[in-house]
Amino acid sequence: MLFNSVDFAVFFPFAVFVYFIMPKRFRWVWLLISSYIFYMSYSVKYTIFLVISTLVTYLSGILIERADNIKDERKSIKLKKTWVFLSFAINLGILFVFKYSNFFNSLMQKLLSNFNIALNTPKFNYLLPLGISFYTFQALSYTVDVYRKDVKVQRNLAKYALFVSFFPQVIAGPIGKSKHLLHQFDEEYSFDYDRIKNGLLLMLWGFFQKLFVADRLAILVNTVYSEPSKYKGFEIIIANIFFAIQIYCDFCGYSDIARGIAEILGIRLYKNFERPYFSKSIKEFWRRWHISLSTWFRDYLYIPLGGKRCSKIRNYINIMIVFLVSGLWHGAAVNFIIWGALHGAYLILSDIFKPIKKGIVNKFNIKTDTFSYKFFQIIITFILVDFAWIFFKADSFTNAKIIIKNMNYFNPFVLVNGDIYKLGLDSKDFFIALLGIAVILIVNILQRNKSLRLEISKQNCAFRWVLYFAAIIVILIFGIYGPAYSAKQFIYSQF
Amino acid sequence: MIKKAFYKATAFSIILLTFVYFLGSVFTIKTDHGAKLYQGLYASKEQYDVVLMGSSHMNGTINPNVLWKEYGITSFNYATGGQPIDVTYYLLKEVLKKQKNPIVVVDLYYLGLIRNFGEEGYIRYVLDNMRPSINKYEAILNCTPRPHWISYVFRIIKYHSRWKELTEQDFYPDLNKTYYAKGFDAEHIIYGKDNTYNSKTNEVSNLPPKSYKYLYKIIEMSKKEGFKLVFINAPYDYNITNGTMIWHEKPAEMFNMVDKIAKENGIPFINYNNILDEIGFDFKNDMANGGHVNIYGADKVSLHLGKFLKDNYDLKDHRDDKNYENWNKDYEYYNQVRAAIQLRGEKDIKRYIELLNNENYALIVSCSDYKPLNIEDSLKSIGLNLKENYNYIAVLNNKSIDEKISKEKIAKDLTLDSAEIKIKTCSDDKNIPSIVIDDKEYANLSNGVNIVVYDKLLKKVVDSIFFDNDIMKKNRI
Incomplete structure (x- = not known):
């Protein structure tokens, strides 16, 4: 069940209600049950992989701890490393089979066909188990955290299973790390009116981002990207800008709903986005975009690879590895690898050109502490990020090339001659789309030094309620959701 | 606290459901x-x-x-x-x-x-x-x-x-219409x-x-x-x-x-x-x-x-x-x-003119520079006395006729029931007949004999036509 589905609208209040009438010490048991109900509503069959991932990492924790007690240090470390390796191998193995086997197969076939070798491997015809990329990473964080002694071993299998399957995040994150999340399930949470209200408010904001903004922008974006050769210049530029905002609102909206749900239950999840499009560099962007994933890569891949504590070249290689893997994580296709490689290249190049940039700034006496300079940096960063998104969104490398080629056409007249309203959003919807973007922008600006939820809670009850009702009604009316409506349906055709 | 939350949530839900129902x-x-x-x-x-x-x-x-x-x-x-x-x-x-x-x-x-x-x-x-x-x-x-x-x-x-x-x-839907x-x-x-x-x-x-x-x-x-x-x-x-x-x-x-x-x-x-x-x-x-x-x-x-x-x-x-x-x-x-509905659907001129014989109808007629038509007898039968090369205005109501005929432009304002009617043989913009009822123009499309049919029971215009070269055409209504 999706968060914006009728099923969830029934499931969630029920789950919360039962949660709070249960005695405090058993509440986590109910959460585990609800989480499995939630996951099994998608697929009962595929729940087996969630269970395997849970069991393997759970065991790895116990075995690592046992190995830790061996007096012979060399033997102990060797054994611990073996368990870590096995845990990663099994988890990533399942992930690989489902997500990447077909991709690498076809890649191999293409490669070998260059040498006139025909490779006939059976195609793997199974759907990707939902959320596997997310919960696998979440579970693996536990293996490493135990190895590093960042977290105590969890002996209670059921409680550990809850950590891996916690329903607000199991499908699409935010990816929790055991050192941050696991202990929270040991605590007891009472009914806290303000916390629940805050959680609901966050969910509401999430729904606004998703239904009002992201899904509306998606209509235009999908129109252009489904037939890129039909569009040129500003049509593509607008689609690209819209996509940048769409993917942000979609993902951030989802994360906010997940965080809101967790908050109602008393669990604090990672903030996944920190106004990323206000970043002044690509490096900063990655500190603010999909934070739960980028910190995962930092903690469990970049640092083990040696991170920055090595030669420049080695560091650049590390960066590239992280971003190529990140690209692959997002999807098994060449586009995603290019997208990752682009970001890796951005980071490496910005490091290489750092002295030159400094030289220019000094030579021309450019003031860097001004609004205009910072604004310039934000715009440049946005353009770079948005350019990379082309590869993320296009469903093939060919289409990405068409998009880039057709973008080079100066047709600002489409903005005034009405052509821009032929991309799936008519003038009224286009206006609402811009309004949505404006709201996102203003809220992001206000969030810089204020907690909006706190500010709202300071207001009088009447104002707050009017605000809540207005927000819900605006989403109900202008959100993109529900069965399609067409007036034609109501024209009584005689036969 | 739970009690307070329960009351608040109930009140909130009721208000919200009311809004949603209204929407x-x-x-x-x-x-x-x-x-x-x-x-x-x-x-x-x-x-x-x-x-x-x-x-x-x-x-x-x-x-x-x-x-x-x-x-x-x-x-x-x-x-x-x-x-x-x-x-x-x-x-x-x-x-x-x-x-x-x-x-x-x-x-x-x-x-x-x-x-x-x-x-x-x-x-x-x-x-x-x-x-x-x-x-x-x-x-x-x-x-x-x-x-x-x-x-x-x-x-x-x-x-x-x-x-x-x-x-x-x-x-504000008109559910009773x-x-x-x-x-x-x-x-x-x-x-x-x-x-x-x-x-x-x-x-x-x-x-x-x-x-x-x-x-x-x-x-x-x-x-x-x-x-x-x-x-x-x-x-x-x-x-x-x-x-x-x-x-x-x-x-x-x-x-x-x-x-x-x-x-x-x-x-x-x-x-x-x-x-x-x-x-x-x-x-x-x-x-x-x-x-x-x-x-x-x-x-x-x-x-x-x-x-x-x-x-x-x-x-x-x-x-x-x-x-x-x-x-x-x-x-x-x-x-x-x-x-x-029958009147509007009738395409035969003679039968149409017969249908005009309805006690609830008032006919408002305007014609500039009349040129004789083949259906003149039919028009006469309902009481219109058009004359070649003359401008003509008439209001037929309750079997009586109020008409004006002249070589000059004619204009007439009157009130019928509560409808304000302004008739001209030559409109200001096009120099052709104009019939305005309650600020809405029902003619002014063509020369010829323009007739607007006003239904006194329905209190509205039910049809507007003009005869030009013996062909009956519809004005917008």
Whole structure:
């Protein structure tokens, strides 16, 4: 069940209600049950992989701890490393089979066909188990955290299973790390009116981002990207800008709903986005975009690879590895690898050109502490990020090339001659789309030094309620959701 | 704290649900079907002798105004386009909440539907316009597929994207504008084709399962509630549903089965397709298309049904009853609306001019520089005295004429009932006749003899034409 589905609208209040009438010490048991109900509503069959991932990492924790007690240090470390390796191998193995086997197969076939070798491997015809990329990473964080002694071993299998399957995040994150999340399930949470209200408010904001903004922008974006050769210049530029905002609102909206749900239950999840499009560099962007994933890569891949504590070249290689893997994580296709490689290249190049940039700034006496300079940096960063998104969104490398080629056409007249309203959003919807973007922008600006939820809670009850009702009604009316409506349906055709 | 939260949450939910309900009403598409169900189910305080149920076949076939005029029977036609039989069952339950013991006449065309659910749009004609009640929610559960349930309960889910097309009508819908028709609505066009189904059969064929179930539910309800039931099947060409995949393949055999079921349960079933000759039904001229009778066909079937009801049931003639005076008024109004439709549809000039002879009509005429027409005699017959090369203005009202004739431009302002009328032989912009009524221009399209027909009963312009070179053309109205 999706968060914006009728099923969830029934499931969630029920789950919360039962949660709070249960005695405090058993509440986590109910959460585990609800989480499995939630996951099994998608697929009962595929729940087996969630269970395997849970069991393997759970065991790895116990075995690592046992190995830790061996007096012979060399033997102990060797054994611990073996368990870590096995845990990663099994988890990533399942992930690989489902997500990447077909991709690498076809890649191999293409490669070998260059040498006139025909490779006939059976195609793997199974759907990707939902959320596997997310919960696998979440579970693996536990293996490493135990190895590093960042977290105590969890002996209670059921409680550990809850950590891996916690329903607000199991499908699409935010990816929790055991050192941050696991202990929270040991605590007891009472009914806290303000916390629940805050959680609901966050969910509401999430729904606004998703239904009002992201899904509306998606209509235009999908129109252009489904037939890129039909569009040129500003049509593509607008689609690209819209996509940048769409993917942000979609993902951030989802994360906010997940965080809101967790908050109602008393669990604090990672903030996944920190106004990323206000970043002044690509490096900063990655500190603010999909934070739960980028910190995962930092903690469990970049640092083990040696991170920055090595030669420049080695560091650049590390960066590239992280971003190529990140690209692959997002999807098994060449586009995603290019997208990752682009970001890796951005980071490496910005490091290489750092002295030159400094030289220019000094030579021309450019003031860097001004609004205009910072604004310039934000715009440049946005353009770079948005350019990379082309590869993320296009469903093939060919289409990405068409998009880039057709973008080079100066047709600002489409903005005034009405052509821009032929991309799936008519003038009224286009206006609402811009309004949505404006709201996102203003809220992001206000969030810089204020907690909006706190500010709202300071207001009088009447104002707050009017605000809540207005927000819900605006989403109900202008959100993109529900069965399609067409007036034609109501024209009584005689036969 | 939990208590406080509970109270607050309850208050919040109630206010929110009220908003959502109100939004649903505003956003729901406004159809004539919705308006008439409002009239018949909620606005009307009358007890009808007869209630008419079914799909479009019933909607356009049995005319309550004919039943009234000829037999003094009061009735309301609750049928809506494409209404599946399961929806009919729940709508009947809704009707019976107010109507105590009426004779229920059901058209059974839709028994032929073999799909489990009807078309969403057609179901919505009914369910979206029912007020919240247990019956409505039962209907939603039984007549619509599960994924749609929520959008019937909260209509905003279905209609929210109408925000772009909302008009004043959505906020203040004129739900009573067709009150005089008592739910009836038929086409005035003529099909012009013969019935392609000519065979006769005694074979029987089973009803689709859902139809069978709901037919019996209706029969059982009549036994339990003690109301009288009459089944009919309005005239139509049985072949029109051929090859539609969603319809019973052998309607004639299916209706033989219905006949059997009706007999077993002591319910009269009039299959009009078997007695077309008997009622003098002329398929070519009495149908609007292969599926539906037109207004003339409706007259014939309504007359027959009215007589059948009169002869077989104890129905009082209310025509002279003072308490039913509004029925006579409504009939007059209905008749005038019908006349207006006929007038607008008439293409023959002579017959058109004959139709202008209606005591409720006031004719406003303007002509600049008259050039003789072949139809001059016809124009004279209604009292217009046009003269070659002269400008002419006339108002024909209550069989008297107020006219002006001159070589100069003529203009005249007058008030008719409460309508402000401004007539000119030469408009300021185009130098051609202009007739403005309540600030709206009804002529000013062409030279020639311009005639605007104002209906004093309907209190509006019903047609505007001009004769130019012996051809009758329409002005916009």
